[in-house]
Amino acid sequence: MRHLTVLIILFLSTQLSHTQINELGVFVGGSNFIGDVGATDYISPKQLAFGGVYKWNRSPRHSYRVSLVFTELEGIDTDSDDPGRQIRGYEFNSNILELSAGMEFTFFDFDLHKGKNVSTPYLYTGISVAKHDNFYFNSNGEIIDENTSSYAYGIPMALGFKTAISSDFIIALEVGAEIYF
16 A cells, blocks of 8 residues: 555656746836825836746646735825825825735646747736835824834735747736735
8 A cells, every 4th residue: 555655646746747837037017006195096107116026837727926026106195186185295105025925827728848839818816015114194294204114914916918938938917906904
């Protein structure tokens, strides 16, 4: 019985090792803040976001993914379409460092072993932790930077499209939102 168990485990690990593909890449994009201060546009990236991404393609249909992204968020009430915010005139600027881990699900098989260019749309979700600067309102209603930072935890959601240019180079475009607690 022990030999049969070892043989089954050996067979499964051989099959799984054939499908393991690691991806290491860079992330370059934009970011914008949606909240109580600043513009009310939902997708209007004005700040540069950059970082690194690691993916382990567990199967042709899903990947585990970890990313580390840095951006500088800003909220400026005078950029808003809301007259109340424009009159109020609050603004802030905060550095964000975000670590995210989760799963990417592709709509079609994304198998790089077939030796041809493959493309597919995908969904990504997981968990995130972001380090951010702290602010507060003083008695005059001004935003004051505390010169401290905290961590926020969230759920990232993204819709994207990726294509293999070659067996060694993949390019992806995605749009996403994160809900922080």
